[in-house]
Amino acid sequence: MKQDVILEAIDVVKYFGTDAGWMSRGPVIQAVAGVSLEVRRGETFAIVGESGCGKSTLARVLMRLLTPTSGDVLFDGRQVSAIQGAELRTLRRDMQFIFQDPFSSLNPRMTVARLVAEPLEIHAPELSVQERRDRVAQLLRQVGLRAEHADRYPHEFSGGQRQRIGIARALASGPKLIIGDEPVSALDVSVQAQVINLLGDLSRDLGLTLVIIAHDLGVIRHMSDRVAVMYLGRIVEIGATEQVFTDPKHPYTQALLAAIPSMDGPVTDHSATVHGEMPSPSDPPPGCRFHTRCPHAQDLCKTKTPQLAAAQDGSHQVACHFAETLQRPHLPQTAPRKSKTAEARFALYRAATEGGTVTHKTHQDDP
Numbered sequence: 001m002k003q004d005v006i007l008e009a010i011d012v013v014k015y016f017g018t019d020a021g022w023m024s025r026g027p028v029i030q031a032v033a034g035v036s037l038e039v040r041r042g043e044t045f046a047i048v049g050e051s052g053c054g055k056s057t058l059a060r061v062l063m064r065l066l067t068p069t070s071g072d073v074l075f076d077g078r079q080v081s082a083i084q085g086a087e088l089r090t091l092r093r094d095m096q097f098i099f100q101d102p103f104s105s106l107n108p109r110m111t112v113a114r115l116v117a118e119p120l121e122i123h124a125p126e127l128s129v130q131e132r133r134d135r136v137a138q139l140l141r142q143v144g145l146r147a148e149h150a151d152r153y154p155h156e157f158s159g160g161q162r163q164r165i166g167i168a169r170a171l172a173s174g175p176k177l178i179i180g181d182e183p184v185s186a187l188d189v190s191v192q193a194q195v196i197n198l199l200g201d202l203s204r205d206l207g208l209t210l211v212i213i214a215h216d217l218g219v220i221r222h223m224s225d226r227v228a229v230m231y232l233g234r235i236v237e238i239g240a241t242e243q244v245f246t247d248p249k250h251p252y253t254q255a256l257l258a259a260i261p262s263m264d265g266p267v268t269d270h271s272a273t274v275h276g277e278m279p280s281p282s283d284p285p286p287g288c289r290f291h292t293r294c295p296h297a298q299d300l301c302k303t304k305t306p307q308l309a310a311a312q313d314g315s316h317q318v319a320c321h322f323a324e325t326l327q328r329p330h331l332p333q334t335a336p337r338k339s340k341t342a343e344a345r346f347a348l349y350r351a352a353t354e355g356g357t358v359t360h361k362t363h364q365d366d367p
């Protein structure tokens, strides 16, 4: 494992319906079908794709919330599936998870103080009661909440504020890496931008590594350094976010980009749009899994599976037999880059999605 890599997936496969013994009569769901990737220290890495593409299952395998059918996950050089006992507690401290639905992930009978203090009781038992209280207040401030919020219950908060509580809980153990499974998709769009910026700022200030799972590429461009695009259990394109956005080589990535709201209006280049539903992961098409929806599919695509390979210009990796010869569709290039300040990203994001402008750190405006 390379020094700068904190998390690595090696040919990870996760099938459901294979371990129920002779009683099992249902189809085998091929949720993740051979995924390899590396996440570098301190970066924000995004995994995107439509609902049902296997990205959430992959996230749970990376966290060891699910056991892979085959393949390996390495965290900080350790084989995650082999970790036991006290080492497993250390792994739980170092890797934290942010859930999509902040409400259902918070115990409604616990105050915010208890919710945020709970990980501290497990991972920092040496803290005195006062030290724990101080740490909770510090964590609440870090996520844009106030110390007096500590005595309230989750139902007293808005969706954005509840997600901030979830983030404070995730930060409590002092993790090296946080995986967020659609951390903003349940939120109102203006609140999404606030939480996106909060995560970006925390990652920069604390040197955290973030893995963000999302179905919306527009969200991803605002916060990620690198991105992997998944379709039906496989990665079809992976590389630096700016390269993937400015020169998407896989027809599926092009279709996802064409679907991003743009101030230039809707995309009119139909070679960048796909139709129909994603096939069932219990019966994936042979050859290229995308061939049933791809506007460029040829006979070879129906029989031969394309492998991820470096593009000829060396920019990033793509799994398409014809990636080098396909004509690039015309896609709008209006989305802001991660290198802009958080305030600028926020304003541009909102302008692109709903035509307004707002200022940074407006958590009090949460509905």
Ligand code: SF4
Pocket: 250, 251, 252, 288, 289, 290, 291, 292, 294, 295, 296, 297, 298, 301, 306, 319, 320, 321, 322, 323
């Ligand atoms: Fe489309 Fe064929 Fe490329 Fe698959 S391999 S994305 S079907 S052109």
